[in-house]
Amino acid sequence: MKLAFILCAGMALAQQPGQVEGQQQESLKGVVKLNRAPVSKEVLRVNLPKPVERKLRNGLRVVIVEDHRLPTVAMQMVLPASALRDPADLPGLASATASSLRYGAGKRSSREIAESLTEMGATLNVTANYGARSTVLGASALTESLDAVRALVADVLLRPSFPQEELDKAQKRILTQLQQARGSEQFLTEELLHKVLYAGDGRAIVAPTPDAIRKITREHMVAFHAANYKPAGALLGITGDVKPAEMIAKLEKAFEGWTGGPVEEAKAAARTPIGEKRVYLVNRPNSVQTRLTLANHAVDRAHPDYFALQVMNRILGGGPSGRLFMNLREAKGYTYGASSSIANEDFRHHFSAAASVRTEVTEAALEEFLKEFRAIRDQVVGTEDLENAKRALVANFALSLENRPAVLSRLLSLREKNLPLDYWDTYAARVMAVTAADVQRVAKRYVPVDNLQLFAVGDATKIRAVLAKFGVVEEYNADGARQ
Amino acid sequence: MPAIWLSIAAASLLAQTPQLAPVKFSDTRLPNGLRVLISEDHSAPVFSIAVSYNAGSRDERAGRTGFAHLFEHMMFKGSENVGQGEHPFLVFNNGGNMNGTTNADRTLYFETLPKNQLDLALFLEADRMRSLAITKENLDNQRSAVQEERRLRVDNAPYGKSFLAVSELAYDNFAYKHSVIGSMEDLNAATVDDVREFFRIYYAPNNAAVAIVGDVQPGEVLAKVKKYFGGIPSQPAPKAVDLAEPEQTSERRMVIEDKQARLPQVQVAYKIGRGAEKETAALEMLSRILGGGESSRLYQRLVKEKETAVQAASFIQTKVGPGLFQIVAFPRAGKPAEETVGEIGEEIARLHSATVTAEELRRARAMTRRIAVSSRESSLSLAVQLADNAVLFNDPGRINSEYQKLMSVTEQDIQNAVKKYLRSSNRSVIVTMPAGGAAPARKK
Numbered sequence: 001m002k003l004a005f006i007l008c009a010g011m012a013l014a015q016q017p018g019q020v021e022g023q024q025q026e027s028l029k030g031v032v033k034l035n036r037a038p039v040s041k042e043v044l045r046v047n048l049p050k051p052v053e054r055k056l057r058n059g060l061r062v063v064i065v066e067d068h069r070l071p072t073v074a075m076q077m078v079l080p081a082s083a084l085r086d087p088a089d090l091p092g093l094a095s096a097t098a099s100s101l102r103y104g105a106g107k108r109s110s111r112e113i114a115e116s117l118t119e120m121g122a123t124l125n126v127t128a129n130y131g132a133r134s135t136v137l138g139a140s141a142l143t144e145s146l147d148a149v150r151a152l153v154a155d156v157l158l159r160p161s162f163p164q165e166e167l168d169k170a171q172k173r174i175l176t177q178l179q180q181a182r183g184s185e186q187f188l189t190e191e192l193l194h195k196v197l198y199a200g201d202g203r204a205i206v207a208p209t210p211d212a213i214r215k216i217t218r219e220h221m222v223a224f225h226a227a228n229y230k231p232a233g234a235l236l237g238i239t240g241d242v243k244p245a246e247m248i249a250k251l252e253k254a255f256e257g258w259t260g261g262p263v264e265e266a267k268a269a270a271r272t273p274i275g276e277k278r279v280y281l282v283n284r285p286n287s288v289q290t291r292l293t294l295a296n297h298a299v300d301r302a303h304p305d306y307f308a309l310q311v312m313n314r315i316l317g318g319g320p321s322g323r324l325f326m327n328l329r330e331a332k333g334y335t336y337g338a339s340s341s342i343a344n345e346d347f348r349h350h351f352s353a354a355a356s357v358r359t360e361v362t363e364a365a366l367e368e369f370l371k372e373f374r375a376i377r378d379q380v381v382g383t384e385d386l387e388n389a390k391r392a393l394v395a396n397f398a399l400s401l402e403n404r405p406a407v408l409s410r411l412l413s414l415r416e417k418n419l420p421l422d423y424w425d426t427y428a429a430r431v432m433a434v435t436a437a438d439v440q441r442v443a444k445r446y447v448p449v450d451n452l453q454l455f456a457v458g459d460a461t462k463i464r465a466v467l468a469k470f471g472v473v474e475e476y477n478a479d480g481a482r483q
Numbered sequence: 484m485p486a487i488w489l490s491i492a493a494a495s496l497l498a499q500t501p502q503l504a505p506v507k508f509s510d511t512r513l514p515n516g517l518r519v520l521i522s523e524d525h526s527a528p529v530f531s532i533a534v535s536y537n538a539g540s541r542d543e544r545a546g547r548t549g550f551a552h553l554f555e556h557m558m559f560k561g562s563e564n565v566g567q568g569e570h571p572f573l574v575f576n577n578g579g580n581m582n583g584t585t586n587a588d589r590t591l592y593f594e595t596l597p598k599n600q601l602d603l604a605l606f607l608e609a610d611r612m613r614s615l616a617i618t619k620e621n622l623d624n625q626r627s628a629v630q631e632e633r634r635l636r637v638d639n640a641p642y643g644k645s646f647l648a649v650s651e652l653a654y655d656n657f658a659y660k661h662s663v664i665g666s667m668e669d670l671n672a673a674t675v676d677d678v679r680e681f682f683r684i685y686y687a688p689n690n691a692a693v694a695i696v697g698d699v700q701p702g703e704v705l706a707k708v709k710k711y712f713g714g715i716p717s718q719p720a721p722k723a724v725d726l727a728e729p730e731q732t733s734e735r736r737m738v739i740e741d742k743q744a745r746l747p748q749v750q751v752a753y754k755i756g757r758g759a760e761k762e763t764a765a766l767e768m769l770s771r772i773l774g775g776g777e778s779s780r781l782y783q784r785l786v787k788e789k790e791t792a793v794q795a796a797s798f799i800q801t802k803v804g805p806g807l808f809q810i811v812a813f814p815r816a817g818k819p820a821e822e823t824v825g826e827i828g829e830e831i832a833r834l835h836s837a838t839v840t841a842e843e844l845r846r847a848r849a850m851t852r853r854i855a856v857s858s859r860e861s862s863l864s865l866a867v868q869l870a871d872n873a874v875l876f877n878d879p880g881r882i883n884s885e886y887q888k889l890m891s892v893t894e895q896d897i898q899n900a901v902k903k904y905l906r907s908s909n910r911s912v913i914v915t916m917p918a919g920g921a922a923p924a925r926k927k
């Protein structure tokens with residue numbers, strides 16, 4: 001609790017290694033550098049561990065990273081059951097199917113599944129994120145219960161029973177949780193931002209509507225599961241206290257009879273930046289802060305601009321010593337945190353910058369955001385800023401090696417997205433190759449000023465007029481209805 | 484029950500308990516009183532450093548609530564050899580992560596960095612322990628940041644004020660009664676002299692512990708710690724704060740109207756004993772059985788069987804002084820909050836009339852083992868545990884002994900602790916109701 005520095009949550013979390021940093025001479029105002037602290041100039045180069053890879057008889061690709069430090073095992077299965085396959089009138093079907101797998105499987109009831117997981121010191125979650133390529137099953141276990149957890153995972157995946165009584169109860173809970181979420185300014189921002197940036201396809205959705213939740217039936221889930229939970233083409237990553245050969249043999253046995261696939265991959269076309277400036281306001285009465293988010297489309301990992309974009313973002317707002325933080329928090333005191341990020345989900349790749357500022361300084365804070373946006377577009381970043389940002393990105397890579405599940409996710413994402421397998425090995429060199437001119441070029445392309453998409457969540461009676469100074473305001477209430 | 488039976492039962496239990504390799508560490512006290520804990524782990528080319536100061540919001544005086552945390556922010560603003568903002572600048576630019584955090588009992592600072600930046604981390608932590616730059620400008624600036632933090636987490640957040648209300652209602656002694664974040668008024672009142680005095684009294688080597696864990700050579704680390712921290716003078720030990728609580732004699736109730744919440748929330752809190760007490764371990768095990776996840780009693784009854792609530796959990800706040808056993812539940816839309824309060828009460832009554840089952844205790848032990856293993860996954864988590872246990876309980880070895888203590892809790896231990904602390908006269912109930920503009924709009 002009470003951290004002095006916090007990255008703005010609610011922005012894309014799938015960011016590059018770690019967070020932060022970079023300054024140009026004129027925005028160094030928050031930092032006084034005495035240069036007396038001993039710094040090692042060497043940047044530690046590290047490589048990800050090489051996994052063992054096998055394909056099971058049913059076509060499931062298995063990627064294993066051994067690590068015997070602790071008696072635990074983590075698994076991640078990436079299945080082609082994408083939320084983008086939701087029928088247009090049933091948004092939420094993939095998500096509901098995923099979360100219902102635990103409500104009953106084989107001969108196990110939902111309660112038995114919950115109790116076994118606790119008893120085994122294990123966790124199991126199945127999630128179909130909106131806009132994502134896949135449904136992801138994540139499980140973890142203590143080594144001593146690995147066999148039992150694997151059997152449970154197989155039951156849940158292959159033999160879900162979707163008990164009607166459990167589904168009815170879950171539906172009521174979700175309806176309540178949807179209401180609860182509307183109290184959060186972060187949820188309200190995310191909902192409208194995605195609706196605007198990804199209008200017209202499944203990426204626009206961040207939560208189902210109550211109507212859709214009421215319409216989804218057991219039959220829909222059974223059919224969705226039968227069509228999309230297929231092994232061929234799916235990926236299973238495992239890391240921890242395991243012996244690969246033994247694990248493969250046991251997986252063959254556990255998944256016996258599970259066949260089918262590959263399922264056709266979900267696709268969503270890349271978006272180009274929206275050309276026209278727009279201002280969106282969500283009225284959240286009695287708010288004492290305005291949540292400001294400034295956004296527009298950017299690009300994905302495979303795009304040639306990607307690495308320059310990462311470096312640019314690091315300098316502008318990649319964390320507690322990015323320009324946005326140094327200016328809006330440290331110099332102006334408008335906010336607890338200001339940052340920017342590049343969404344790095346499967347099909348969502350927008351740039352956004354955000355801060356929650358006290359209502360009275362909404363206008364002033366927006367002006368500072370735009371001032372920093374213009375500065376990084378109009379002025380070439382200094383050599384020191386550039387080198388700092390690049391070093392920060394590369395050096396931070398060493399830290400990620402401590403977190404084996406995160407290492408596994410990286411290895412899986414390359415395979416899932418068909419990126420070159422040496423992607424992470426060449427990452428450092430590609431970051432280091434970025435020039436100041438590259439930074440300026442991508443800033444001009446992706447940091448929005450004239451085509452700004454501005455989202456504000458706050459007390460409309462106090463900020464409506466202020467926002468009108470930045471463009472034509474389209475207003476919504478906290479229930480998502482246009483006003 | 485005869486003592487001999489108990490000891491046999493405990494011995495056989497320990498024989499069954501899956502062992503967890505102890506965390507090995509060295510424990511050295513420098514002549515200036517600084518406690519230094521070092522543990523090597525070469526599994527990744529990184530290290531973490533945690534510096535825990537024996538000072539928290541309990542050390543604040545009336546009229547200065549929020550000060551320990553405001554002070555924490557000042558620690559990032561520079562010292563004699565580190566410029567304003569240079570600390571985060573150097574850590575992040577060299578690939579590291581860092582932060583600080585304050586609670587009622589202690590203030591903690593930490594960094595994780597690639598292994599070649601050990602000198603940098605030690606220099607930064609030592610320089611601010613020795614020579615913090617205290618200026619009005621820095622204070623005003625961080626005051627604003629903290630006030631925005633309060634708005635973000637408390638004033639503008641659903642249930643933000645309810646979270647603070649638990650301590651305010653349950654405690655009588657000012658030390659734990661007031662919030663860590665403090666009031667806007669008190670934050671405004673803090674002066675540069677307050678900062679100077681707080682620094683002198685509490686930020687001394689003899690009132691702190693530093694832990695370094697990771698890809699390091701212990702001998703080399705200790706030599707460097709001596710080099711960087713050895714010359715910082717010790718100070719007279721701060722006066723211990725009286726944390727004693729008078730016995731609560733009747734139930735306390737509060738209703739909070741929350742303009743940002745869309746649905747009600749129910750919180751129940753029982754004041755319990757000190758963190759080091761044996762009942763605290765028993766109650767920690769109980770918190771898993773009663774409200775630790777979907778297999779727990781509260782979840783199964785309130786969420787699954789009766790459908791009174793959509794979420795129900797229990798947890799324990801362990802402190803140096805009296806802690807809290809807490810339950811939080813969110814009633815389902817359309818269900819009265821009082822129904823949830825009633826269900827919770829019945830579950831507590833059940834704990835008084837019968838012990839938890841052997842099966843439930845087995846599950847709580849598995850969860851405990853899992854939590855213990857997970858807490859060893861990162862160098863930062865290990866460093867924080869070592870430094871905090873040294874400062875809070877004068878016992879860094881608690882990182883290993885606490886596991887055994889929890890694993891040997893029995894059904895009877897839990898019931899004894901329930902009878903001692905989970906009494907209705909010792910409970911505080913807070914119900915939060917949506918108010919103002921936050922309630923869902925009516926269809927026109």
